[in-house]
Amino acid sequence: MLGSDGPDDDWVRRAQAGDREAFSELVRRHQDRVFRYLLRMLGSHEDALELTQDAFIKAWQALPQWQPEAQFRTWLFRIANNTALDALRRRKLVEFVPLENSFDTPSSEPDPERQAQATQEVRQLEANMKKLAPEHRQILLLREVEEMTYEEIGRVLSLSEGTVKSRLARARAALIEIYARSRP
Amino acid sequence: MSPEEKCPRSEALSALVDNELLEPDRGALATHVTGCPICAPVLAEFKQLRDSFVALPEVAAGVDIASLVDRRIAAIAGIAKPQSRPQRWRWWQVGPAALGGALSLSLGVYLGSALMLGSQVTAQPAALQMAAFTAIPPGALCPVLQACNSMGH
16 A cells, blocks of 8 residues: 555556556645646636646546656646646637636735735736746746746756756746836 | 846846756856846846745645546546446345235236126126117116017027
8 A cells, every 4th residue: 555645656657557546646646736837827716727627637648658757747747738828729818817816815924014015916926927928927837836947847848958947037037027017 | 128138147147046057157157246237136136036936825726626537537438436336136136026016916817807707797698798789778678578588588
């Protein structure tokens, strides 16, 4: 019996053999990360929830092609990222719909004034992220929110580490430019 | 002008923020930035940007996606969960019902036969049963005695 905190690979091998319970364990391990990524890519709670399921279904169907050399998380994010881009293309969402008020503000902030400022900063970041091109948004989310290394991002986006490095710099510069334009 | 255009080292500065630069490039860039009026503000902006991402709140789906996905996988595969085996009837399951049915049928036949045996209709000859088609149907009053004796009795 595998422990629930064991490495993904063992669960993936069991899931590859058709064990749906093993796959459910993998889904539970990664569902919040995939959901978070898709939510910030698409801006809609309902869409993110639906596409998270779609991404896992695709992962289940693609499991026979999974190789032990591939890290399951990056392999899964590759599927999730493609799912998000497909949805964006299908819905022609260049400028995203407004983010719903589903993001909670940090609750550990004791000072109301500071809390209000932090909330404002978060909303500003979310609003500015929506204005970014999808390829900039995805690479920033993978780096800053999912805390992936350049190598991992390269695997998810099928890019060389050099391209990841330059695209990240461009994405940051673009976001800073959006901040500058949004200031009164 | 964008920061990227202003600073020729923006890629390296971005990698420095990400801790993706190796020595000696890392040390050399850090030394350069301290004395460069162009690179220093860019690095500061990159670091500020990073801090703003850290402030983003955690979000969660709030539902058990695993069970939803499992149900969809089962539906795709045409498997119902919990997996149910097709029902097979055993003789001990149908026996009591069959016995009850047979007894009911036998009792019905018996009661029906008893009623038929006790009735006048079966005792009557076939010709008498056709009396319904005579001039005076059964149960009608006889105008004269001979009229009711059409059968010769």
